[in-house]
Amino acid sequence: MIREGKIGFAEGFALLLISNIGKVFLSVPSNAVEQGKTMAWALILIVIVITLLEFWLIAELMKNFRDRTIVEASERILGPYLGTAVNLFFAFYFIAVMAVLLRSYSEAIITSALPRTPISFLIITLTVGSIVSCWYGLESIARVARLSIPFIALGLIILCTAVLPEADPNNIFPLFSVDPVELFHHAIARQSAITEGLLAALLLPAFGGWRHFRRAGLLAVGTGGGLFLIIVFILTLVFGVQVSEEFMLPVYNLSRIIEFGRFFQRMESVFLLIWAMVGTIKMAVTLYGANLVLARIFRLPDYRPLLWITTLLCFSLSLLPADLMTALMIESDIVRSYPGLAITLGLPFFLLVVAKFRKAGGEIRDEAK
C-alpha cells in the first residue's frame, strides 16, 4: 500500500491551482487570443465551464470510491484488463504532459533568460528538481505549493495592475465578433484538456475526505480559469488582438512593458521567479502523478523505484521534437486537443456511465463511505 501522506484543504487547493495555472505562463494565452480574437474572454469563460464540468464528472465518479484512487476505481468498474488499459492511458497522458512541460519550459527559459545555455542542461536541471520533489513525496510538494501561493498571487497582482496604464479598452471591440459555435469548437478542441481532474482523483486518499477533494478541485479549477481569463483579457487590452497572437511568451512580454518612472522597470525578473515556482511545482506534481498511476497499476508498495524510469522516459520524449514549434504543435494538437480530452474527459465519463450502469445491476458497491 502506497502511503501518500495527508494534505489539508489549503494544500490540496494550492497544489491543484498551481498545476492549473502553469499553462498561463507559456504561449497558451496567445493561442486563446488567436482563436477567440476579441472574444477570447468568452472562449475562456466556456473553457472554465467545461473544465469545471470535467472535474465535477471525475468527482462524481470518485464519489463511490472515497478511499481509493481513480486507478483502483477503473479496475473495479471495468475489470482488471480493460481497467489496466484505461489506467495506462492515464499514465501515458501524465508522461506526455510532463515531457511537453519539460521541453516548453526549458525552451521558454532559453528564449527569455538564458539564451546560451544548452537545452539538455536545462531539461536535466528541471528533471532533477522534479525527481527530488517526488522523492520527498506529496506532502512536501503540497506544502511548498501552499507556501508559494502568496508570492505567486502577489506577483500576479502586481503584474496585472502595473500594466493597466497601457490598457486600451477599445481593443476588445468589436465585442461579439466571433461565431459562438466556432468559439465553442475552439474551447473544446484546443483549451479544455486539463490534468487536474485526474491528478486530484489520484490524490483522493490523501485529501482527507471526498468533500474536501471536490471543493478544493472545483475551487482550484475555477480560480485557475479565472486567472487565465484575467491574463487573456489584459493581454488583449494591452497589446490588441493582432500583436497578442504573435507572442511566444505573452505574460513575459506583458511584464517587459511595465514602467513606473525611471526606477520601477524591468519587472520580468520578478515574473521569472514566479514562473520558476509555478513551473517547478507543476512538473513535480505531474511526474508524481505519472509515477503514482504506474505504481498502483503494478501494485508496488512504493512509487520511488519507478521515478528513474519514468523520468528518463519523460526526458527522452521531451527531446524528441526537432524544434520548439513541433513541441508546441504536439501540445496544441494532441495533449490539449481531442486525444487529451478523450483521456481527461472521455475516459472518466465512460467510467462514470459504466459505474452507474453496473451499480444499477448491483455489481459495484461503495465499500468505503
Place this chain on the structure above:
Amino acid sequence: MKQSNLYGKLLVLLLLCTFASGCWGARETDEVALVVAVGFDKGKTEALEVTATVANPRAFAIDGGGGNAKPFLNISVEGPSIWECYTILNSFLSRETTFSHTQVYLFGEELARQGIEDYLNDLIRQREVRRDSGLYVCRGTAKEFMDKNKPLLEMSVAKQYQFMDRMAKVSGLFHNRNIHDYYSTYKNLHSSPTLGLVGVSRGKPEDGKQAAEPLRVPYVAGEVPRTGENKAEYIGAAIFNRDKMVGEINGDENRTLMLLRGDFTVSSFTIRDPKHPNKTVVLRLRQGQRPDIKFKQEEGVLKIYHTVYLEGEFVSIQSGEHYEDPVKQKIVEDAFDRGMEELARELIDKTREKDWGDIFHYDRYYRRELSSWEQWENLNWQEIYNNADIMVDFKTNIRRTGLVRKMVPPYKE
C-alpha cells in the same frame, strides 16, 4: 547512516551553489558595451547603416583615470541587416555590445520614407530589444543627429533620452512614442501611425515660418530659432502611411494631435487677449478627461462628433483685465476654444489633402460600431475617414487664477 545523509545533503547544497550561481550566457558588466541609442540610415555601399551610441565606462569610473574621456562613443557600421551590423560591430570592439539598455531607436528620414517594417520585424523578435524603448524619426540622417547630440546638462546621453519622455509631456510639442505604441497601432488599427520627430538645429526656420500668431508653434525639429551648443532638437511628429513616412507636422499641430487623441498631458498656450488684441493671455492647461467621440450615420455619411475637455489656470494676463471674474473668464475660454477648433479643422483638412489617412485613430473607437471580426478586418477606413464629417468641439474650463486673485490698476496720474 544519519551522517552519510548529512554529507549527501551538503554535497547537493554545494553543487547547487556552484551550478545555480552562473550560466552559459553569463556576462560580467565589464565584458559588455552598453548601447544607449541606435540609429538606422540608408547605407552608401550596403542596404543599411547602423550607428550605435555606446556608453564609455571609463568616463564614469570614480578612479582609474577616467579623466576627460568622452561619456559615450558613436560607431557606425554598414551591412545588409541590423543584426549583421551588430555582428560586425562586435568584430572590432573589445566588449560584446548589448541592446538591453538601449533607450531609443532612430530612423533616418530617407529610410523611414522607404518603409521601416523590415527593420521593426528585425527588432521585435530580439530578446535584448525592449518594446518600451523610444522610436523616433530623424530629419536628415540619424548618424548626424547622434553625432551632434551632446547634452550639456547630463553626463550620459541615455539620461537625456529618458528625460525626453517627460519633456514631451510638459510641452506637448514633441511626440514621444515607443516601439510598443508604434507596433500596436501598425498591427491593430487601420489608421496611420506617428512617431516623434528629431533633428539637428539649423538655427532658423524655413522661409515664411514664424510664430507671430498665438497658439502657433510652426517649427519642426531642426528649425527652431534658437542658439545653444547642443544641436539636437525634439519637436513635431512624423506621419506614416502603414510603415512608410509620408509627412511631418510641426509643434502646434503635434499638440493639437495629442489633444484630439487624448494623449496630451500639459502645456502652456498663448492666445491673443480677446479685449486687448495687442496683448496676450497665457493659459496652462491639461486634458480634463478623455475626449468624447461619437459616431452617427446620416444619409450615408459618417459624422464624427469629437469633444475635447481641457482644464487649467491663468499663467499671465498682460492687460490686467479682470478675466478672473467667472463671466469674463468665459470670454477667454471661448476665444481659446474657437482658436483650437480652427487648428483642429486645419489639421484634419491637411491629412485629407495630403492623403495621410487618419492620424487621430478614430477607428480605435469606430470598432465599437462593428459586429464581426471580418467586418473590422475588411474595413476600408481610409475612404470612410476621408468622407467623414468631423466636428471638433473644445470645452475648456479655467479653474484657477494662479497666485493673483485680481489685478488692481495703479493710480492714474
